[in-house]
Amino acid sequence: MKISPKEIFPSHPLNILSLTRQSRSLYSATHDRLLCSVPQRRGAVRRFPQLSLETMAAPPFSWRVRAMENLENFVSSVKDMVVSRGNTHGTNAEEERFKKLIKAKEKTAKIHVYVQDALGGLNPTVWEVARSIQTVNSPTTFGQVRVVDDLVTAGPDRDSEKLGRTQGLITSSDMSEQALTMNLNFYFTGGEHKGSSICIGGRNPINNKDREMPIIGGTGVFKMARGYTIANTYSFDAVSSYGVLEYTFYVAYPDHCCC
Numbered sequence: 648m649k650i651s652p653k654e655i656f657p658s659h660p661l662n663i664l665s666l667t668r669q670s671r672s673l674y675s676a677t678h679d680r681l682l683c684s685v686p687q688r689r690g691a692v693r694r695f696p697q698l699s700l701e702t703m704a705a706p707p708f709s710w711r712v713r714a715m716e717n718l719e720n721f722v723s724s725v726k727d728m729v730v731s732r733g734n735t736h737g738t739n740a741e742e743e744r745f746k747k748l749i750k751a752k753e754k755t756a757k758i759h760v761y762v763q764d765a766l767g768g769l770n771p772t773v774w775e776v777a778r779s780i781q782t783v784n785s786p787t788t789f790g791q792v793r794v795v796d797d798l799v800t801a802g803p804d805r806d807s808e809k810l811g812r813t814q815g816l817i818t819s820s821d822m823s824e825q826a827l828t829m830n831l832n833f834y835f836t837g838g839e840h841k842g843s844s845i846c847i848g849g850r851n852p853i854n855n856k857d858r859e860m861p862i863i864g865g866t867g868v869f870k871m872a873r874g875y876t877i878a879n880t881y882s883f884d885a886v887s888s889y890g891v892l893e894y895t896f897y898v899a900y901p902d903h904c905c906c
Contacts, residue, residue, distance in 0.1 A: 748870060748871055748901045748903075749901075751901040751902050751903075752901070752902050753899045753900065753901060753902065754899070754900060754901070754902045755874075755897070755898065755899050755900075756896070756898050756900075757895065757896065757897055757898075758840070758845075758895070758896040758898065759893075759894075759895050759896075760799050760800070760801065760810055760833070760893075760894050760896075761799070761800050761801070761802060761803045761807070761881060761891055761892065761893055761894070762797045762798070762799055762800075762813050762891070762892040762893075762894060763797055763798040763799075763800060763805045763889075763891060764795075764797050764889070764890040764891065764892050765797070765888075765889055766888035766889065766890065767887060767888030767889070768887050768888065768889060771888075772795065772796050772797045772798065773793050773794075773795050773797070773817075774793060774794050775791060775792070775793050776792050776793065776794050777791075777792040778790050778791045778792065779791075782819075785819075785822070787819060787821055787822060787823065787824060787825050787826070788819040788825075789819050789820070789821065789822045790819060791818070791819040792816065792817075792818050792819075793816070793817050793818075794815075794816055795813060795814060795815055795816070795817055795831065796812055796813075796814050797812065797813045797814075797892075798812060799811045799812060799813055799833060799835070801838070803881050803882070803891050803893070805891075808837065808838070809836070809837055810835055810836070810837050810838045810840075811833060811834045811835040811836040811837060811838075812833075812834050812836065813831050813832065813833045813834075814831070814832050814834065815829065815830045815831035815832055816829070816830050816831075817829050817830075817831075817851075820850075821850075821852075824852060824854070825852065825853050825854050826850055826851060826852040826853065827850070827851045827853060828848075828849070828850060828851075829847065829848060829849060829850075829851050829860065830846075830847075830848045831846070831847050831848070832844050832845070832846050833845045833846075833847070833894075833896075840867070840868055840869075842867050842868075843865065843866060843867025843868040843869050844865055844866045844867060844869065845862055845864075845865045845869050845872060845876075845896060845898060846862070846863050846864045846865055847860050847861065847862055847863065847876050848860065848861065848863050849861050851878065853880070856879060857877050857878075857879060858877065858878045858879070859875055859876070859877055859878075860875065860876050860878065861874075861875050861876075862874040862875055862876060862896065862898055865898070865900065868900065868903060869898060869900050870900065870901065870903070871900060871901055872898050872899065872900040873898070873899050873900075874896065874897045874898040874899050875896075875897055876894050876895060876896045876897070877894070877895045877897075878892060878893065878894050879892070879893045880892060880893075881893045
């Protein structure tokens with residue numbers, strides 16, 4: 648039977664009555680070891696004050712006072728932090744902004760980009776971080792997990808205008824066909840959407856055409872975004888393990904000009 652620390656060292660002497668038989672025997676064994684540890688002279692009568700269960704269980708009074716002081720200091724610091732945050736102008740302003748966004752009219756946009764997907768070569772941007780023990784024998788690489796930091800461009804050529812990065816996780820999650828479960832953030836560092844991002848997630852059967860995945864949110868201009876994206880493989884070089892992916896976003900988001 649496993650004994651928890653709370654059973655062995657109850658927080659109050661009155662809890663001694665609730666100790667199990669095994670807990671009581673543990674106290675007895677501890678008491679006996681303490682008696683044996685006292686050095687004795689030959690012929691002398693061993694004397695050692697009896698330690699009651701209450702004495703062994705109750706922590707020293709100084710410990711209890713110190714613990715209460717630490718607890719009071721912690722609670723006081725948390726109260727101060729909550730009060731100071733609640734009185735900040737920025738928090739109130741952001742709350743009002745959020746309420747306006749909820750009621751704002753929606754705008755829509757169509758965004759067309761290309762993703763430079765470097766699976767190999769000198770500077771790969773897709774790295775494997777984990778795999779299951781069955782992955783090596785799986786025709787679909789089931790159980791493989793990779794992290795992505797791909798370049799996003801305006802055109803299919805890798806030297807075309809740089810718009811940002813797509814970053815996240817992709818997992819081989821289908822045992823019967825080549826399909827990924829994806830969680831990707833398209834972060835725009837250039838172009839008209841600079842400083843904003845669109846987050847997508849879902850299932851991506853990579854050998855199919857017009858693969859649809861949902862837009863599950865965004866930041867910046869695309870706060871509270873919704874919609875979907877259509878993905879296609881534009882090209883893939885098996886020798887260099889380099890692919891170019893095409894993404895078209897159909898996104899709806901609150902009109903920030905009204906907020």
